[in-house]
Amino acid sequence: MDPALRQLLILRLRGGLRQRLLQLASVRGLLFSLAFGAIVWFLIASNSSAGAGLFGSAVLDRQAFGEQIMTFMPLSMLGLSLLTVVMTTGPTFHFSPNEINFLFTGPFRRRDLIVYKFGAYVAGVALTSAFITIIAPPQTGSALSVFMASLLTLVFVQLNSAVISMSGHALDGTRLAKVKWPVIALLGAVAAVAVVFAWAAPDRGIFDLLSEFRHSWLGTIVLIPYIVFAELFVATSISQLALWALIAVIINVALLRAAIILDERTTDRSLAENARLSNRWERIKQGGSFFATERTEVRSIRRAPIVGGLGPIAWRQALNALRNSFKIIIIFTGLAACIAPISLALGAPVTDAYTVMIIYVFFAFILPRNLVCDFRGDLSRMEIYKTLPIAPWRICAGQLVVQVLLAYVIALTIIASALVFENSVTTQVALALAAFALPLTLLIYAVENTVHLLFPIKLVAMGRADFEFLGRAIVEFIAKTIFVFAAMAASGAVGLVTFKMTGTTLVLPGFASWLTLTLIGFLTLVALQYAFRRFAVAETIE
Amino acid sequence: MIKVTNFSKQYKGFTAVKKLSFSVEPGQILGLLGPNGAGKTTTLRTLCGIIPPSSGSLLVAGHNVVEEPIAAKRNLGYIPDDPRLFDTMTVWEHLAFMAAAYRLADFEKDAEALLTSFELTHKRDTLVHNLSRGMRQKVAIACAFLHDPKVILFDEPLTGLDPQGIRGIQQAIRERAQAGAAIIISSHLLSLFENLCTHIMVLNLGECRRFGTMEDLLSEVGHSDSTSALEEVYFSITQAQEQTSETAAA
Numbered sequence: 001m002d003p004a005l006r007q008l009l010i011l012r013l014r015g016g017l018r019q020r021l022l023q024l025a026s027v028r029g030l031l032f033s034l035a036f037g038a039i040v041w042f043l044i045a046s047n048s049s050a051g052a053g054l055f056g057s058a059v060l061d062r063q064a065f066g067e068q069i070m071t072f073m074p075l076s077m078l079g080l081s082l083l084t085v086v087m088t089t090g091p092t093f094h095f096s097p098n099e100i101n102f103l104f105t106g107p108f109r110r111r112d113l114i115v116y117k118f119g120a121y122v123a124g125v126a127l128t129s130a131f132i133t134i135i136a137p138p139q140t141g142s143a144l145s146v147f148m149a150s151l152l153t154l155v156f157v158q159l160n161s162a163v164i165s166m167s168g169h170a171l172d173g174t175r176l177a178k179v180k181w182p183v184i185a186l187l188g189a190v191a192a193v194a195v196v197f198a199w200a201a202p203d204r205g206i207f208d209l210l211s212e213f214r215h216s217w218l219g220t221i222v223l224i225p226y227i228v229f230a231e232l233f234v235a236t237s238i239s240q241l242a243l244w245a246l247i248a249v250i251i252n253v254a255l256l257r258a259a260i261i262l263d264e265r266t267t268d269r270s271l272a273e274n275a276r277l278s279n280r281w282e283r284i285k286q287g288g289s290f291f292a293t294e295r296t297e298v299r300s301i302r303r304a305p306i307v308g309g310l311g312p313i314a315w316r317q318a319l320n321a322l323r324n325s326f327k328i329i330i331i332f333t334g335l336a337a338c339i340a341p342i343s344l345a346l347g348a349p350v351t352d353a354y355t356v357m358i359i360y361v362f363f364a365f366i367l368p369r370n371l372v373c374d375f376r377g378d379l380s381r382m383e384i385y386k387t388l389p390i391a392p393w394r395i396c397a398g399q400l401v402v403q404v405l406l407a408y409v410i411a412l413t414i415i416a417s418a419l420v421f422e423n424s425v426t427t428q429v430a431l432a433l434a435a436f437a438l439p440l441t442l443l444i445y446a447v448e449n450t451v452h453l454l455f456p457i458k459l460v461a462m463g464r465a466d467f468e469f470l471g472r473a474i475v476e477f478i479a480k481t482i483f484v485f486a487a488m489a490a491s492g493a494v495g496l497v498t499f500k501m502t503g504t505t506l507v508l509p510g511f512a513s514w515l516t517l518t519l520i521g522f523l524t525l526v527a528l529q530y531a532f533r534r535f536a537v538a539e540t541i542e
Numbered sequence: 543m544i545k546v547t548n549f550s551k552q553y554k555g556f557t558a559v560k561k562l563s564f565s566v567e568p569g570q571i572l573g574l575l576g577p578n579g580a581g582k583t584t585t586l587r588t589l590c591g592i593i594p595p596s597s598g599s600l601l602v603a604g605h606n607v608v609e610e611p612i613a614a615k616r617n618l619g620y621i622p623d624d625p626r627l628f629d630t631m632t633v634w635e636h637l638a639f640m641a642a643a644y645r646l647a648d649f650e651k652d653a654e655a656l657l658t659s660f661e662l663t664h665k666r667d668t669l670v671h672n673l674s675r676g677m678r679q680k681v682a683i684a685c686a687f688l689h690d691p692k693v694i695l696f697d698e699p700l701t702g703l704d705p706q707g708i709r710g711i712q713q714a715i716r717e718r719a720q721a722g723a724a725i726i727i728s729s730h731l732l733s734l735f736e737n738l739c740t741h742i743m744v745l746n747l748g749e750c751r752r753f754g755t756m757e758d759l760l761s762e763v764g765h766s767d768s769t770s771a772l773e774e775v776y777f778s779i780t781q782a783q784e785q786t787s788e789t790a791a792a
Contacts, residue, residue, distance in 0.1 A: 312640075319628075320628070386590075
């Protein structure tokens with residue numbers, strides 16, 4: 001690597017470290033970092049404790065765990081590679097606009113820039129691997145093997161994706177590029193046939209078919225490069241680890257070499273991709289989605305509904321969802337539909353407490369972090385809302401309508417999925433769950449937005465080791481969960497009291513319980529209105 | 543139309559604006575002049591309800607911005623220095639959004655006229671994040687003009703505009719004032735004040751240092767060229783303040 005680039009890399013790493021230390025210098029940064037540390041400690045303690053830890057009774061012994069890794073890890077990595085092929089553009093080496101302005105115009109060879117970028121990536125991946133090593137379950141193997149395996153695998157994933165997408169760019173406009181979609185269609189058809197076969201066959205599930213493919217001679221040939229990385233994770237001795245690590249390093253070096261060669265042929269495309277990715281990141285920083293539409297023009301909708309001032313706000317968020325988050329909605333709805341069949345296949349029905357906890361985390365933590373169609377994505381546009389002649393409560397309600405309805409659709413999908421696949425979920429239970437899901441969703445997003453307006457902060461982490469951001473995300477989630485559980489407890493208590501008073505039927509207690517939850521949801525909306533009024537753009541936005 | 547009395551704004555112990563009083567009548571264009579941190583943007587943001595005042599009274603078209611915010615905002619149009627538009631909406635949809643927010647039943651004709659006057663007709667279906675900064679500025683101004691406000695506040699209105707755009711915006715501001723709107727412009731461009739403003743207020747460190755008509759200022763300094771006069775007034779006030787601060791520190 002060029003000495004100047006090496007120095008830049010060191011300076012940037014040092015700058016990142018300094019930024020983290022500065023975070024610790026503030027009380028808030030220190031508290032959130034401590035919270036993050038506490039959660040990590042909890043994960044370590046859960047993993048190291050004997051018997052059922054965080055992973056409950058579903059934990060496997062080392063041999064079974066190793067078999068699972070050897071079977072499914074290569075398949076997952078192949079799936080990831082195919083996904084990179086299907087996506088028209090993939091994660092090549094991304095240079096930020098300031099890197100392009102300073103480095104591309106500097107006296108550096110292109111290959112030096114690629115190596116510099118690769119070096120930065122390896123530094124980041126080393127940190128991620130250290131984190132994986134800390135939280136990895138004990139049956140995974142020694143700390144050294146987990147670290148080496150994670151590091152080399154993550155580097156491989158990045159290089160593999162880069163080479164695949166660069167090959168795609170290099171082949172653009174050639175005859176081979178035309179083969180891409182028919183091949184994808186063929187593979188899709190094979191996958192569909194396999195799913196239908198697994199569905200129809202009473203004694204074979206989709207995982208059985210995947211396992212059979214993995215252990216067939218064809219599967220072994222197709223998956224050879226990926227199997228190397230699975231072997232790294234299950235290596236039982238230092239000599240085994242060294243052997244597989246050496247092969248993995250050779251594969252990664254070959255891929256890096258291929259990336260450098262391919263990059264020379266795709267410089268123009270690479271620049272365009274960099275600009276596109278930079279725009280996306282800028283959009284994400286302002287609350288947008290990575291998958292937002294990249295079209296320049298769309299057919300305008302002529303009029304917005306008024307609905308007493310609530311209409312235009314909800315309409316704006318509906319357009320935002322349609323053009324910014326449509327793919328996210330589709331992905332999450334698909335995931336929601338798969339929850340019941342997957343949990344059933346893994347032997348943990350949706351009524352199991354552990355599965356319920358996962359569903360809650362999916363619905364109340366992962367979904368809100370990705371689907372942003374409310375105030376959280378509009379902090380940079382608060383000036384507009386503040387100057388509108390619309391009452392604050394209408395603005396707040398308008399902001400929540402679309403987000404709550406979309407999340408509710410995903411909740412309904414989970415319920416429908418459970419109704420179809422889970423025998424213990426009857427139609428009455430599903431209807432009751434559907435009725436309670438709406439006020440619960442309102443409550444979750446009203447709390448989420450209130451907290452966000454009271455303590456506004458960036459939506460994306462500043463790099464891998466932004467412990468303050470991670471700590472804050474976890475603290476927010478815990479606070480929100482306490483509030484939501486308290487509201488559910490209050491709602492349940494009202495239902496119980498009503499049942500004691502009225503006696504036989506569950507309809508009236510259920511209604512009283514639902515009404516209480518709905519009322520708490522609307523009361524939280526009042527808190528949101530207070531937070532909106534209190535939000536002073538120049539004083540609080542970061 | 544705009545009446546500000548004893549307005550002060552404090553941020554955590556720092557006084558951004560101190561006991562400011564002025565008024566702007568229909569047809570008048572007031573230019574706010576002052577160095578960075580003088581309190582110009584704070585004054586505009588408070589007038590349009592983005593931030594609350596610490597004390598004092600601010601009336602827009604006879605409505606107090608704190609007690610009757612909705613009524614005040616109905617009569618107000620604000621164009622910030624860096625317009626943050628909704629990146630998933632087209633130019634036309636911004637106008638449709640503003641029409642619904644201000645409850646305008648028939649806005650299409652006025653919206654078309656605004657698109658034509660700001661040369662945005664061919665961009666009506668463009669998503670705004672694909673527009674240049676100058677274009678986005680024009681969209682923000684069109685949105686602010688749509689409900690025909692009686693009070694218009696501009697914060698650095700010419701940033702990012704090409705010469706043609708500058709001429710167009712200046713013309714639009716003049717026409718709005720002639721139609722009876724009270725206008726405040728905050729800018730560092732002295733030539734803009736020379737071309738447009740009927741009144742000038744010089745702010746420094748949150749306080750009003752000079753307030754009067756353009757003619758008053760010209761006669762006071764004795765210049766025939768208004769830009770030179772403004773420049774002289776500006777530097778005499780800000781430099782005098784710096785000297786006072788240095789003396790106090792010594």
